[in-house]
Structure formats: C-alpha cells, structure tokens
Amino acid sequence: MFEFSKLVAPFQAAKGPPPGDSLRAFVAWALHGAWRWIGLTALLGGLSGLTEIASAFLIGWVIDDALAHQGGDYLAAQWPLLLAIAAFYLLLRPAILGVNAAMSSLAIAPNATALVLSRLHAHVLGQHIQYFDDDFAGRLAQKAMQTSRALVDAAVEICNTVVFAGATLIGATFLIGGMDARLALALLAWLAAYGALIIYFLPRIRKRAKARAGARAAVTGQLVDTLTNMKTVKLFAHTAREEDAARLSIGRYRGAALDFGRLSTRFRVSLNVIAGALPVLMIGGALMLWQAGAATAGEIATAGIISSRIGQMTGWVSFTAMGIFSHIGEVEDGMKTLTPPPEVTDRPGAPAIGRVAGEIVFDDVRFHYGRGRESGGLNGLGFRVAPGEKVALVGASGAGKSTALALLLRLYDREAGRIAVDGRDVAEVRQESLRAQISMVTQETAMFNRSARENILYGRPDATEDEIHDAARRAEAHDFIQSLRDVHGRQGYDAHLGERGVKLSGGQRQRIALARAILKDAPVLLLDEATSALDSEVEAEIQSALWEVMQDKTVIAIAHRLSTIARMDRILVIDDGRVVEQGTHSELLKRGGLYARFWDRQSGGFLNLEAAE
Structure with a gap:
C-alpha cells in the first residue's frame, strides 16, 4: 500500500528565523x-x-x-x-x-x-x-x-x-x-x-x-x-x-x-x-x-x-x-x-572555539540588563584568570558576581567592554561551542523529570555506564541514587526525579548536578554557590571530591559561605560591579578591607576558619 505518511518530511530545518511581521x-x-x-x-x-x-x-x-x-x-x-x-x-x-x-x-x-x-x-x-x-x-x-x-x-x-x-x-x-x-x-x-x-x-x-x-x-x-x-x-x-x-x-x-x-x-x-x-x-x-x-x-x-x-x-x-x-x-x-528574534545570536560564519586551555579575561565589562546604571550590574569589571587558576568571586548580593558568569557563558551580551576565553572574544565564536567548554553548578539546581541516569548523562551524552557511576560516586550521590524508587516502580538510576527534581532533597539535587558537571569534564568550571544546599558533613565530603575535580581546570567560584573558597589561588572582591580587592585569603585578611569585614561577620560561629584552611 502506498505510504502517504512519508510524503511530507516532518523535521526539515527551517530557512532562517520565523518572520513575525x-x-x-x-x-x-x-x-x-x-x-x-x-x-x-x-x-x-x-x-x-x-x-x-x-x-x-x-x-x-x-x-x-x-x-x-x-x-x-x-x-x-x-x-x-x-x-x-x-x-x-x-x-x-x-x-x-x-x-x-x-x-x-x-x-x-x-x-x-x-x-x-x-x-x-x-x-x-x-x-x-x-x-x-x-x-x-x-x-x-x-x-x-x-x-x-x-x-x-x-x-x-x-x-x-x-x-x-x-x-x-x-x-x-x-x-x-x-x-x-x-x-x-x-x-x-x-x-x-x-x-x-x-x-x-x-x-x-x-x-x-x-x-x-x-x-x-x-x-x-x-x-x-x-x-x-x-x-x-x-x-x-x-x-x-x-x-x-x-x-x-x-x-x-x-x-x-x-x-x-x-x-x-x-x-x-x-x-x-x-x-x-x-x-x-x-x-x-x-x-x-x-x-x-x-x-x-x-x-x-x-x-x-x-x-x-x-x-x-x-x-x-x-x-x-x-x-x-x-x-x-x-x-x-x-x-x-x-517569533521575536533572539537578542543573543551567533554572528554569520562564527567558528567553534574548540578545546580551550582556560584563560579568561574581563576587560572593562559593563552590563545593566538594559535598565541603566542605577539598576546595578557591572560597571567596568576587569580581571584575568590564568589557565588552571582557581579564583573566587566574593561580594554582597547584587554586586554582579552571577551576572559576570552569565556574561562569560554568553547568556546575555555585554553592553560594553570585552570578554575573552584563550584570547578569543566570546561574542565571536558559536555559543554552543563556548558552553561546551564550561561546566557550571548553580545554587538553583535544574533537574529534568527524567531518570537519575539521564540527568547525570546530560553532562556528556556519550558517557558509559561506568563513567556515570564514577561521577556519581565522586559527587557522593551513588548511594542515595541506588535507594531511589518512583511511583512506577523504577529504581536506582532508572528512577525518575519528578518535575524539577522535586522528589529529591536540595542536597541530593545538588549532588546530582555536581555529578553532571564532573561527567562533562570541561576545562572551565563555574561554581555559583554549588554547595549551598548541603549540610556541613556532606559538604566536607564533597569539597574533597570537588577539589580533586578542580585540578587542571580553570575555576571561578561564587560563595557567600567564605570557608568554601579560602583555599582558592586568588579571591576577587566585587562591589558595585567592579573588582575592589584581590589577593589570597591571608592577604585580604591582613589588608583589613571589605573582605576582612565579610569574614569577621561570619567567623564568629557559623564558619570555622581552621576547618576551612
């Protein structure tokens, strides 16, 4: 019988963007x-x-x-x-x-x-x-x-x-x-x-x-x-x-x-x-x-x-x-x-960036979400991170830390200045290729209503089962994943996590997100309050594994819990969208500036300096 269902190809690519006028x-x-x-x-x-x-x-x-x-x-x-x-x-x-x-x-x-x-x-x-x-x-x-x-x-x-x-x-x-x-x-x-x-x-x-x-x-x-x-x-x-x-x-x-x-x-x-x-x-x-x-x-x-x-x-x-x-x-x-055209697009003929060494440069970057200077954002942010260097961003809420990471990933386009990875402007390369070189774990962990395996595998879809389990173990997630069971009787790595991962605790979601980032194994690692949902004991276990993962990678980490970044090579203190202090943990404490004031407010009981070091 003639197959009418095959006459129209159902997934042909469109010619250009949709006209909306x-x-x-x-x-x-x-x-x-x-x-x-x-x-x-x-x-x-x-x-x-x-x-x-x-x-x-x-x-x-x-x-x-x-x-x-x-x-x-x-x-x-x-x-x-x-x-x-x-x-x-x-x-x-x-x-x-x-x-x-x-x-x-x-x-x-x-x-x-x-x-x-x-x-x-x-x-x-x-x-x-x-x-x-x-x-x-x-x-x-x-x-x-x-x-x-x-x-x-x-x-x-x-x-x-x-x-x-x-x-x-x-x-x-x-x-x-x-x-x-x-x-x-x-x-x-x-x-x-x-x-x-x-x-x-x-x-x-x-x-x-x-x-x-x-x-x-x-x-x-x-x-x-x-x-x-x-x-x-x-x-x-x-x-x-x-x-x-x-x-x-x-x-x-x-x-x-x-x-x-x-x-x-x-x-x-x-x-x-x-x-x-x-x-x-x-x-x-x-x-x-x-x-x-x-x-x-x-x-x-x-x-x-x-x-x-x-x-x-x-x-x-x-x-x-x-x-x-x-x-x-x-x-x-x-x-x-x-049909509105995307505001962040690849330039015609933009090349893929390829595997990067991990040098990151912010040069006088300005960005205010289109709302003007009074809305916060970045006001001339400038710094360089060498390949393999571990840098922490510290500052009050709204100082511009997360905005900086979003611009590095090119989720938004900066309004002025330049952001480069390995000397190449991020606006000049394909977005997908840029993000393929960067792993990120955020405070608000994103989970799909799919199996635990699929959520971890999102980091690298061609990974083997052994690699998935290894990443989960390093993120302290393997044991609790094996105990999962959903309403349809699926167990372990086959169990579905519910919409946005609602069937998991905040710490469990965070550990699966860490496993996903570990599996991706990108040369640049971004951590935006990556351990904020973990209790102190689990955080200590993951910090050890996380530190191992950080080796040979360029790392930029954001944290309000300052003990998690005290071991970083360098700390950048951001205020009002620009770097106002930088140095090691010890150097910044001796300077007695903004970082020292942040530390003094938290070291009175909530954080333990000796444990952090």
Missing part, C-alpha cells in the same frame, strides 16, 4: 517543504467538489433519458452507459475522496503539525534567557502547540472545504447556466448575498478568536505557575489566594469565549436563513421554467439536488470558515509570542 510570510516559513503536497491535497479537494456536480448532472440525465425511452426496454438498451455511471459512483468518486482523505489525514495533518511545532520549538530554544524569565513556561508550550495545530488545521480545512466548495459552486454555476441563464443569475445573486455575510462576520470572528486564544493561554500559564510552585502555595497557606487568581484568569477566558460564542451564534442563524433560501429560489425557478416548457424533469431534479447540496454545504463551509478564521486568529496570537 506578516501572517503570509510566517505561513510560508512554517510550511516550507510541504507546499507541493498541500497543493495536491487542494487539487484533490477541487476534484471532490466537481464529483458533486457530476453526480447531480448524471441523476438529472438518467431521469430525462429514462423518460425519453418510455415503453422500451431501457435497461437492456442503455446498460453499458448505466454501468459506466455505476462505476463512477462505486469506483471513481470513492477513489478521489479516499485519496483526498489520505492526503489530509496521513500526509498533511500529522507531518505538517510536527514540522511547524519542531520549527517553533527550535526557534524558542534559541531565545535568550531573559525571554524565558519574562514569560510562563506553560504559556510558551501552549502557544507553540496551539499555533502549530491551528495553522495546519486551517491549511487542511482550506483544502478540504474552501477549495471543495469553490469547485462545487463554479461547477454548479456552469451547469445551471447550461440549463437556463436566469437560474444562473439567481444562483450568482444568492452567492453575492452569501459572500456579503461572510465578509461581514469572519473578520470579527477572527478578532474575537485571537482574544479567546490569548485568554486561554493565560489560563494555562496561571495554572501551570501555581502547580509548579505547589510546595510554596502549601507552605504559605495561600490555596484560597491561588483559587482567586485562577478564577480571575478563567473568568477572563470565559468572557472572551462568550464574546466569541455570541458572534458565532448570530453568524450561524444568519447562515441558516440564507441556506434555506437557496432551494426555494432554485427549485421554484426550475418549476416555473418547466411549467413554461423551458425545463425538463431531469433539470428540475438536477436543480433540486444542487441547491439542496449547496444549502447543506453552506452551513458546513461557513462553520469551517469560522474555524479557519479562528485558527488564523490563534496563529496571529502565537506569532506575537513565539
């Missing part, structure tokens, strides 16, 4: 690679419509032909022709309709949806971090799914309904015109009234569908945000508050849905009235012509069949057209969210 350009971008098959589906839709006209014509012709042969053996005389007509109904017409259905349901709908969704997902993955900080993850996912589904549904419905109806109406006009020009004029007048109704209602439906789609996505975002933070909701006893917020969001969606429903109800009532007028007009006109001797019985039957079919089709087509405009509204709403 034109619906036509966006549709062309999204469906590129599928257009010839969509065109074939439209052609089959048109042929399917013409079979409706052929069917009505053949019935009328048989009636007239049978009446012309009264008194004779009609079946014996006309059996070859009648057999051909039967073949049309039993073979040709079903074949055309079947191939059209297969193209729509097997070639276009599943593959084109995957095509559009994969392209939108790939574009969203390329967005800068601020894009995700400014929106709900659930809302973005909903928009991508909604936009891809709506676009493909609109394309399929245009092929199967609009083209079908257009071919049917054109064929009907010619067929009726061949019977009598006055009937054709009456049909054209009816089509004009029908078109006026469509022109009035559908743009309004499109606008309200767009508003409904936005409200629906907002509900999804609100609910996902609450469910994702359910532990916080429970801890602060704010169930009622979240219920109120959900009701408000759902209420807006309900209001948008009611606006859409009221308009669509008026539209459908108007359509029913105009659809009912067509059979009255056409059959009544044919009867008048027959009474005047200008029409045959077969032509009356043909006019009746065509008018009844078009009348029935009117409601179907208009309902589908309303759906198409709704889909278009949803696509336009999705375009607004999903």
